[in-house]
Structures are given as structure tokens and as C-alpha cells.
Amino acid sequence: MKNLTHNHFLLIGLHDTGKTSFLAALWYMVSQSxxxxxxxxxxxxxxxxxxxxxxxxxxEYRPVPRNKADLEKPVSMLLKDSAxxxxxxxxxxxxxxxxxxxxxxxxxxxxTYDRSLREATGGVLFVKPGNxxxxxxxxxxxxxxxxxxxxEPKPKMKTQDxxxxxxxxxxxxxxxxxxQFMSGRSYFQPGFRLAVVVSxxxxxxxxxxxxxxxxxxxxxxxxxxxxxxxxxxxxxFYGISAQGGRYALPHLTxxxxxxxxxxxxxxxxxxxxxxxxxxQKLEPTSHTTxxxxxxxxxxxxxxxxxxxxxxNRLMAxxxxxxxTRFGEVELRPExxxxxxxxxxxxNDKKLYLTRLLLEDAYPDELSRERExxxxxxxxxxxxxxxRALVVGDxxxxxxxxxxxxRWLMR
Amino acid sequence: xATPPSQPPQVPNPPGAAQAEGQAATSVIGGAEKTPEFIDLxxxxxxxxxxxxxxxxxxxxQWIVLAGPSxxxxxxxxxxxxxxxxxxxxEGYAFAGSNTLPGFExxxxxxRSASGNPVPHTxxxxxxxxxxxxxxxxxxxxxxxxxxxxxxxxxxxGELFEHARDSTTECKEMIFIKRANHFLLFLDSAKGVQxxxxxxxxxxxxxxxxxxxDSEMIGADCVVNVVWxxxxxxxxxxxxxxxxxxxxxxxxxxxxTFGQRIPKLIFSEIAARPLEAxxxxxxxxxxxxxxxxxxxxxxxxxxxxxxxxxxxARESELFAARHFSSTTAHEEPNA
Numbered sequence: 001m002k003n004l005t006h007n008h009f010l011l012i013g014l015h016d017t018g019k020t021s022f023l024a025a026l027w028y029m030v031s032q033s034x035x036x037x038x039x040x041x042x043x044x045x046x047x048x049x050x051x052x053x054x055x056x057x058x059x060e061y062r063p064v065p066r067n068k069a070d071l072e073k074p075v076s077m078l079l080k081d082s083a084x085x086x087x088x089x090x091x092x093x094x095x096x097x098x099x100x101x102x103x104x105x106x107x108x109x110x111x112t113y114d115r116s117l118r119e120a121t122g123g124v125l126f127v128k129p130g131n132x133x134x135x136x137x138x139x140x141x142x143x144x145x146x147x148x149x150x151x152e153p154k155p156k157m158k159t160q161d162x163x164x165x166x167x168x169x170x171x172x173x174x175x176x177x178x179x180q181f182m183s184g185r186s187y188f189q190p191g192f193r194l195a196v197v198v199s200x201x202x203x204x205x206x207x208x209x210x211x212x213x214x215x216x217x218x219x220x221x222x223x224x225x226x227x228x229x230x231x232x233x234x235x236x237f238y239g240i241s242a243q244g245g246r247y248a249l250p251h252l253t254x255x256x257x258x259x260x261x262x263x264x265x266x267x268x269x270x271x272x273x274x275x276x277x278x279x280q281k282l283e284p285t286s287h288t289t290x291x292x293x294x295x296x297x298x299x300x301x302x303x304x305x306x307x308x309x310x311x312n313r314l315m316a317x318x319x320x321x322x323x324t325r326f327g328e329v330e331l332r333p334e335x336x337x338x339x340x341x342x343x344x345x346x347n348d349k350k351l352y353l354t355r356l357l358l359e360d361a362y363p364d365e366l367s368r369e370r371e372x373x374x375x376x377x378x379x380x381x382x383x384x385x386x387r388a389l390v391v392g393d394x395x396x397x398x399x400x401x402x403x404x405x406r407w408l409m410r
Numbered sequence: 411x412a413t414p415p416s417q418p419p420q421v422p423n424p425p426g427a428a429q430a431e432g433q434a435a436t437s438v439i440g441g442a443e444k445t446p447e448f449i450d451l452x453x454x455x456x457x458x459x460x461x462x463x464x465x466x467x468x469x470x471x472q473w474i475v476l477a478g479p480s481x482x483x484x485x486x487x488x489x490x491x492x493x494x495x496x497x498x499x500x501e502g503y504a505f506a507g508s509n510t511l512p513g514f515e516x517x518x519x520x521x522r523s524a525s526g527n528p529v530p531h532t533x534x535x536x537x538x539x540x541x542x543x544x545x546x547x548x549x550x551x552x553x554x555x556x557x558x559x560x561x562x563x564x565x566x567x568g569e570l571f572e573h574a575r576d577s578t579t580e581c582k583e584m585i586f587i588k589r590a591n592h593f594l595l596f597l598d599s600a601k602g603v604q605x606x607x608x609x610x611x612x613x614x615x616x617x618x619x620x621x622x623x624d625s626e627m628i629g630a631d632c633v634v635n636v637v638w639x640x641x642x643x644x645x646x647x648x649x650x651x652x653x654x655x656x657x658x659x660x661x662x663x664x665x666x667t668f669g670q671r672i673p674k675l676i677f678s679e680i681a682a683r684p685l686e687a688x689x690x691x692x693x694x695x696x697x698x699x700x701x702x703x704x705x706x707x708x709x710x711x712x713x714x715x716x717x718x719x720x721x722x723a724r725e726s727e728l729f730a731a732r733h734f735s736s737t738t739a740h741e742e743p744n745a
Contacts, residue, residue: 108448135496136523138530139685139692161525161533164516168524170496177511181451221496221505228506228550228558 007088008119009193009408013126014174015097018199020066021242022126023092024058025388025401027051030079035385039079039402042087046075057348059384061376063247065348066096074112079402081409088409091116103181104174105166117182122193122408127171128200132218135170172219179225183232194226194233195404201239201389202246211237211392237392238404244387248376250355252311254304256367257293263365264293273325274361278314286310315354329361454512456543459586462562465509465546470708471560473589477622478596479614480568483639483682486532487594488545488563489518490682490693491700499552501697503704506558507548514545517565521683530683535567542566542586549704559704575618578625587627592703593634595619597660599643603653612660616667623671633674633706636664641695642684676702 011019029037044051054064076091093116094100102108182188198204198211215237216223226235257263266272267290270279279287289303314320321344331339335356343353359368370376379387388401395403457465465471476484492514495505508514521530535543542564550558564586574581587593595618601611615636622628638644638657647653661677668675680695681687 102448103451106448107451107453109451111447111449114449133524135493135518137493137521137692138523138525138527139521139683141523143688161520161527164519165524166512166515168519168522169512169515172496173511173515176505176507177454180507180511220498224495224499224504225507228504228548 007086007121007409008116009088009090009405010116010120010123011090011092011095011126012100012123012178013097014100014171016066016131017097017126017128018197018240018242019092019095019097019126020054020064021058022124022197022199022240022401023051023095024054024064025242026090026405027055027077028059028384029388029401030077031055032385036397037385037400037402038082038397038406040082042078042080044075044077045089048075051075058243061243061247061380061387062352063249063348074116079405081406084409086409088405090405091120100174100178101167103178104169109181114185117185118187120192121189122195124195124197124404124408125175126197126199127175127215127219129198129203129214129218130200132171133168134218135173170221172221175219175222176225179233183229188232190232192233193408194235195407196226196235196237197404198237198239200241201391202241202244204239209239211239214239236394236404236407238395239389239391240401240404241389242401243379244382244389245375245379246372248370248373250315250351250370252308252315252355253371254301254308255369255371257289257299257304257307259367260293260365261296263362264290266362266365268294272328274329277322277325281314281317283310311358312351315351315358320354321357326357326361329357330363331360332356335360452509454510455516456510456513456545456565457562458543459541461509462544462546465560465562469558469560471562472591472703472706472708473586474561474563474592474594474703475587475590476564476566476594476596477571477574477587477618478568478594478637478639479572479598479611480534482568482596482598483680484568484594484596485517485535485565486682487637487639487680487696487699488565489514489521489532491696492547493518493521494693494696495547500549501701501704502552503549503559503700504552505547506550509546510544513543513565514547517545529685532683535565542570542584549700551704561703571618572614575614575621578621581621581625581627584627587622588629590628590632591706591708593622593628593632594699595634595636596639597636599638599640602638602656603643603647608656612663616664619664619668623668628672630673632672633676633702634668634672635699635702636661636675636677637699638677638679640681640686641679642681642687642690644679645681645684645687645690678702 011023013019029035030039030041057064074091074093076089078087078089080087093113094110099110099113102110179194183190183192196211196215198214201211204214212223226233267275267279267282268287270276282290285303286307289299289307292299292303321339335353338349338353338356343349359366386399388399390398390400390403392403394407397403466473476487478484491500492508494500499505517532519525520527520533543566545563545565547561547563548558549561550556570584574584574587581587595615597615598611601607619628619634628634644653644657665675678695678699680693680699681690682693682696684690684692684694
């Protein structure tokens with residue numbers, strides 16, 4: 001039997017697969033008292049600054065900031081199972097997914113990751129729906145398009161071939177290779193426990209789908225590999241929505257310009273300082289769309305999307321806010337509060353403020369509708385510890401994100 | 411093109427078996443060991459001769475030689491097999507690993523929508539003989555004892571086989587043919603439907619087989635499979651009886667000519683990418699080939715794999731050496 005205190009688990013997965021959101025929810029759950037959570041924090045080894053930062057974002061129900069450069073110093077949590085008393089160490093050597101990407105693309109294994117792997121007895125592997133590259137063949141895509149009646153005649157001749165781009169290889173192939181590298185290390189112990197987590201599970205339909213079935217359908221090569229190598233990897237499947245639903249992001253969408261005659265008129269006339277600044281910064285194609293909107297002409301969804309994208313770019317610009325420019329604008333108390341708190345200097349929150357500034361500048365003209373606002377409000381009204389959703393065979397507590405780790409520890 | 415560096419076995423070994431590490435783990439600077447920032451991993455594009463033999467020492471493998479002229483569909487057969495596994499299990503076999511995933515992926519790329527091509531195709535394999543490049547696939551039966559099977563496929567250019575066809579001396583240099591458990595001779599149906607080209611196509615294939623037999627590169631235990639590749643061309647011409655009669659005549663002539671010398675002579679039809687006959691599924695005929703490779707008993711060729719001087723050090727190698735010597739005791743050592 002393994003020494004209980006020597007259970008060491010890793011969070012693993014490619015870029016943007018939900019590792020950080022999971023970690024934020026986990027850090028909240030294990031470090032708070034009174035949460036219905038199977039694991040509690042025994043102690044943290046390393047700096048908690050980043051963990052606290054993502055926990056705060058998670059509990060405030062806004063996107064957790066990505067850690068591009070990764071944690072400079074190794075951080076790990078010692079977690080104790082309240083029921084069994086077992087203790088395990090959870091490490092997260094590569095939250096950004098760069099080390100995993102490097103294995104597939106550059107065929108290199110980071111020594112830091114290798115050291116973590118050497119100690120590991122199990123891992124949590126993340127995959128994210130909507131972020132999966134599938135092996136779509138040209139002939140099948142053409143056939144589907146043909147069935148939809150949108151197939152244009154294709155020339156039966158070869159075009160200039162693009163060189164192979166390994167980044168575009170199917171996700172399942174990349175994951176299999178990463179697992180092969182793992183099992184190919186001399187220190188690898190067969191029976192390595194792997195909790196496969198499908199993140200953003202709230203987006204998966206139908207709702208009664210099992211995570212293992214989802215993997216079988218969406219990543220069949222990975223599922224076959226795991227089934228074939230059951231002696232090497234002991235696997236359990238989970239679906240987890242760490243945030244519980246979608247955020248109401250501050251970005252403008254095409255819908256904000258569905259009835260935008262009034263805002264278009266002010267911008268096209270650019271008679272005030274803010275409109276003049278925006279007009280000057282917008283792309284020429286956005287000028288055209290705004291003029292069409294002003295004149296009551298028909299605009300396409302694509303044009304309105306491009307306009308929203310251009311606005312979102314502006315909202316992120318460092319000089320979006322200027323006291324003189326906004327001098328005549330009556331700001332809402334919440335806008336003023338964010339300005340006072342220096343939110344303009346906080347990259348992870350700045351867009352929330354600039355969206356408010358934009359709305360204050362065009363109070364009667366610009367739509368304040370935010371995408372997924374109702375869904376987000378419903379989640380925000382819940383206690384943080386009740387937001388997460390966990391499904392999978394053997395899951396006992398539907399809001400407890402520690403379920404996969406407890407399975408690894410059993 | 412330079413021969414790719416040798417790669418160690420990467421696909422999971424059976425529990426307990428020793429495995430090779432990646433390259434360059436540490437360096438010594440000023441007497442103290444300095445750990446590098448990165449450890450090199452196998453490139454995974456394809457296996458060269460040494461890497462293929464290294465793999466074969468660690469486990470039994472099926473050596474599958476794909477032979478035929480350029481553009482006859484050899485590489486497309488491999489990509490379509492890999493593509494099938496990307497969507498489902500094939501004929502009761504599941505994907506269990508590959509040491510050449512990037513190699514398969516690179517070859518699949520031009521038939522993927524990510525390539526931006528309007529029509530799928532396969533990049534041409536360039537001549538780099540006399541040693542072949544190999545692609546590796548590991549499969550596992552989903553039934554019964556659920557045995558693993560490792561398949562090593564040659565991926566060499568048609569030009570290489572043109573040399574072998576024209577000269578038994580050249581053919582004898584292609585040692586990999588002698589290792590084959592399965593020798594697939596590709597007859598291109600795209601030429602088979604052209605009245606002015608079909609007999610020349612057949613004669614070339616027949617001459618290649620003749621050369622391989624005359625130079626004693628194909629043994630009695632090797633399954634020789636004459637594959638009508640790109641069979642969708644024949645399907646598209648379905649109403650024309652003379653095409654069917656042509657195929658019957660070709661098969662008859664091959665049986666008459668080689669039946670005595672090839673105990674295991676079979677014929678197959680595949681349409682790996684059936685653009686000419688869209689009613690066929692992608693990889694038409696390929697699952698049947700896979701089943702054939704997976705169910706054929708392994709006939710080991712110890713004299714090729716383990717020269718008399720070979721001394722394996724790992725437990726898995728010693729085991730394999732013992733295993734091979736016991737199963738191939740009847741064979742003559744390769745002088």
C-alpha cells in the first residue's frame with residue numbers, strides 16, 4: 001500500500017482547459033470553513049498570492065486571470081480527507097499548459113514538470129468542450145456542406161500546399177502523445193490514477209450525458225487509448241463546471257448594435273469629445289457600418305460583430321479614459337467607485353469599468369444588455385460553495401470540486 | 411533528406427518492462443551536474459531502421475511492407491487507417507498507441523480541413539532509400555484475451571520499388587522486404603480503368619513481385635496481398651463488364667505465375683479515399699486489411715532482428731531474444 005502522505009497529484013492539460021478555474025474553486029472550497037467539501041487544507045507550500053487572486057475573481061463571479069508566465073515558484077497544497085484522514089499533495093506545475101504544448105510541438109519535456117511527474121502517483125487531466133480540435137477531413141466536411149446545400153463546386157486540382165502545422169493536430173492525438181511520454185518515463189509506475197475532467201460541463205448537452213460517454217464521442221482516440229492501456233492508467237471521468245455557468249462579460253456583442261441608430265448618429269457626427277475620440281480610433285469598416293446604422297440601412301450580423309470587436313479593442317486601450325474627455329459625463333456611483341479603486345490599472349477588471357464609462361457617455365443611446373446576464377445573475381445569487389457543478393460515476397456531492405482528488409486518494 | 415535520428419520505444423511497454431529515456435538528461439559543468447531546462451523527447455515523425463529494430467526487440471511486431479509505384483495509394487492507406495481510429499474502433503480493435511503520431515498527423519494534414527485545401531490529397535513520399543521509414547501503430551483486440559498487436563508499416567517512395575522491379579541486385583539491398591510478415595503489392599485501379607495503361611500497370615506490378623521472389627526476399631511464410639488500390643475508380647465504372655474481366659484475368663495470371671512460389675497469395679480491394687465513388691465509406695476495405703494483419707500468427711524472423719552478435723541488456727530484450735529463438739529454431743541463421 002502506498003504511503004498515505006506520499007500521494008502526490010498533478011493538474012495537467014493543454015492551454016485553456018479549465019485548470020485555473022478549477023484551482024480557484026478548489027482553493028476557495030478547501031480554505032473556507034463551513035463549506036460542504038470532502039477535503040480541507042492542511043497547509044500550503046509556497047506563495048498564496050496568485051491563488052488568492054484567482055479565488056477572489058472566482059468568488060466575485062468574474063473570469064479568473066490567466067497566469068501566462070506560470071507560477072514562478074512551485075506551489076502545492078496539502079489536502080486532508082476529512083473522512084479518512086488521508087493527506088495528499090496537489091501540485092500544479094503548468095497552469096498555462098505551455099509545458100504540455102511544448103511536449104507535442106517542440107518535443108521537449110520541461111525538467112520542472114519532469115521532476116513533478118517523478119513524484120506523482122496520479123493526476124487530473126483537463127479537457128474543455130468548445131476548445132477541442134477535431135480531425136475534420138475535407139471530404140466529410142464537403143459532404144456535410146453539400147447536404148446543407150451550401151457546397152460550392154470545388155476545383156479538382158491541387159493548390160499550393162500549406163506546410164503541416166502541428167498546433168492544428170487534433171486534441172486527442174496531442175493528449176495521447178502526452179500520456180505516452182508520461183508512461184514512457186523510466187520512473188513511471190503502472191496503475192497511475194488519472195481523473196479525466198471535462199470542464200465547463202454546464203455547456204454540455206444533453207444534461208444527462210455521462211462524462212465518460214462524452215469522451216467516447218468527442219475524443220474517441222483518447223478513450224480507446226485509455227481503455228487499451230488500463231494496466232497503465234486507472235481512469236475515472238468527471239464533468240465539472242467550476243464556475244457553474246457563463247459570465248456576463250463586459251464585452252460588446254453584435255446585439256448591442258441591433259437598434260443602434262441613436263448611438264451611430266452621435267458617433268458619426270462626432271460633435272462631442274468622446275465621440276470624436278472614438279470615431280478617430282475606429283476602423284474605416286466600422287465607420288461604414290455606423291453610417292449605415294445611422295441612415296437606418298440594413299447591416300449584416302457579420303458587420304455588427306466586427307463593429308463590436310472594434311469597440312472592444314478600443315475599450316482595452318490604455319488611454320480610453322481621460323478626465324477632460326469625460327469631464328461633461330455624469331458618471332454612475334458604481335463607475336466612480338471603480339475609478340477611485342484604481343481598476344483602470346487592473347487588467348483583469350478594466351473592461352468592466354470601461355464598459356460602464358461607455359454606457360455613461362451614451363446613457364440613452366447605447367444598449368446596456370450583456371450576454372448571458374440572466375444566467376450569470378442566477379449563479380451570482382447562489383453561495384459560492386453552491387455554484388460549482390460536479391458529475392460523474394461515484395460522485396457523492398454535486399457541488400464539491402474535490403471529488404476527483406478524493407477519488408485519486410482513495 | 412537525412413535519415414532521422416533513432417528513437418527509443420515510446421509506446422507504453424507492458425508493466426514491469428524496462429523503457430528507454432529521452433535524450434540528454436544532464437550535463438557536467440565544472441564537475442557538478444547541471445540539469446538542463448528541457449529533456450528531448452522522440453520526434454515521432456517516423457522510425458528509421460535502427461529505431462524499428464529497437465522496437466521489434468522489445469515486443470513482437472508485424473512487419474508490413476507496402477509496395478507499388480508512386481501515387482498508387484500506399485501512404486493514403488496508412489492515413490485512412492489512422493483516420494478511422496480517430497473516430498471509432500475498427501473491426502473489433504482499439505487504438506492502443508503509436509510511436510509515430512506526428513508522422514501520421516503530418517501525412518493526414520493535406521486531407522484535413524485545417525490544411526485549407528479544397529480537395530483532399532496526400533503528400534508524396536520522397537525517395538530516401540535503400541532503408542525505409544516506418545510508421546508504427548499499436549492496437550488491442552476488444553474481445554477475448556484482448557491481445558496487443560504492434561504493426562510496423564514501411565512508408566517508402568514508389569521510386570524505390572521501381573529500382574527493385576528493374577534489378578534483383580537492387581532488390582536484394584532492400585533487406586526490409588525480407589522481414590515482411592505481409593507484403594502488399596499495390597495495383598492502381600485509377601490506371602486499371604484506362605485501356606491504354608492498365609496492362610502496363612499490371613506488368614510493372616508483376617515484374618516487381620517476380621524480382622522480389624527471384625532475389626529471395628519474400629519468404630514462404632509471408633502473406634502476399636495484391637491490393638487493388640483506389641478501387642473507387644472501378645466502382646465508378648461499374649456498368650462496364652470489361653473492367654471486371656480485366657481484374658479476373660489479372661488475378662488468374664498472378665495465381666498461375668506465382669501460386670506455387672507464394673503459398674499465401676490473396677487479393678483485396680481498397681478505396682482509402684473514395685472520391686470517385688462517394689457511396690463508399692472512407693477507408694473502404696481498410697478494416698478488412700487490419701483484421702488480416704491482426705489475426706495472422708506472428709512469424710518471427712530472428713535472424714533479421716537479432717544478429718549473432720546482438721546482446722540485449724534489458725530484461726525485455728532478453729525475454730524477447732529467448733522468445734524469438736524458441737519460436738524460430740527451425741530457421742537458418744542469416745550468414
